[in-house]
Amino acid sequence: MHELAVCQALVQQLEAVSAANGGGRVELARLRVGPLSGVEAALLRHAFPLASAGSIAEGAELVIETASVVVHCSECGARTDAAPNRMLCGACNSFRVRMVSGDEMMLESVELSAATAAPAEPESMAQSVERHLRAYFASHKDGLPASGVYDRVIAEVERPLIRLTLAATRGNQIKAAAVLGLNRNTLRKKIRELEIPVVRGLG
Numbered sequence: 001m002h003e004l005a006v007c008q009a010l011v012q013q014l015e016a017v018s019a020a021n022g023g024g025r026v027e028l029a030r031l032r033v034g035p036l037s038g039v040e041a042a043l044l045r046h047a048f049p050l051a052s053a054g055s056i057a058e059g060a061e062l063v064i065e066t067a068s069v070v071v072h073c074s075e076c077g078a079r080t081d082a083a084p085n086r087m088l089c090g091a092c093n094s095f096r097v098r099m100v101s102g103d104e105m106m107l108e109s110v111e112l113s114a115a116t117a118a119p120a121e122p123e124s125m126a127q128s129v130e131r132h133l134r135a136y137f138a139s140h141k142d143g144l145p146a147s148g149v150y151d152r153v154i155a156e157v158e159r160p161l162i163r164l165t166l167a168a169t170r171g172n173q174i175k176a177a178a179v180l181g182l183n184r185n186t187l188r189k190k191i192r193e194l195e196i197p198v199v200r201g202l203g
């Protein structure tokens with residue numbers, strides 16, 4: 001049963017989160033599951049008590065939120081929701097779309113019991129990324145996500161990086177490019193490709 005393996009990976013992840021935060025018991029774990037993740041929410045709920053028995057996550061409430069499938073259209077540039085079985089652009093109906101999200105399974109948040117919870121040991125960026133990637137791979141059958149995972153993961157990093165840099169430079173793209181160490185045109189191209197909202201005139 002695939003979901004049992006997913007739950008075992010989830011319990012490991014919850015143990016790591018708990019250990020990094022003082023070792024409290026997991027009261028609640030909130031997951032986001034894409035419809036194309038290959039994970040059945042009902043089976044996940046069923047497998048979780050078995051996988052978590054005897055662990056710090058035993059008896060925890062599992063909240064599963066279903067994410068939507070989001071596609072980016074290379075025809076009109078729109079970013080829209082799509083039905084999992086009908087991958088078309090919601091704006092122009094083109095089939096020339098690339099999936100932006102919808103095949104992920106992410107641990108969104110964890111609530112630990114206050115009794116033993118202590119201030120969190122700051123997690124390094126690499127540790128945080130690895131934790132997310134581990135869960136991402138574990139959420140796919142045989143640990144293999146759909147093709148294009150490199151670009152999807154890089155975009156996940158590039159989008160907040162550019163957004164926060166632009167916020168720090170109050171929307172000044174010339175300054176942002178200098179801070180990032182990117183060519184101005186490269187930055188402009190990335191802003192367009194990643195569909196980062198641009199606020200002008202704040203600087």
Ligand SMILES: [Zn+2]
Pocket residue numbers: 073074075076077078089090091092093094
């Ligand atoms: Zn379109």
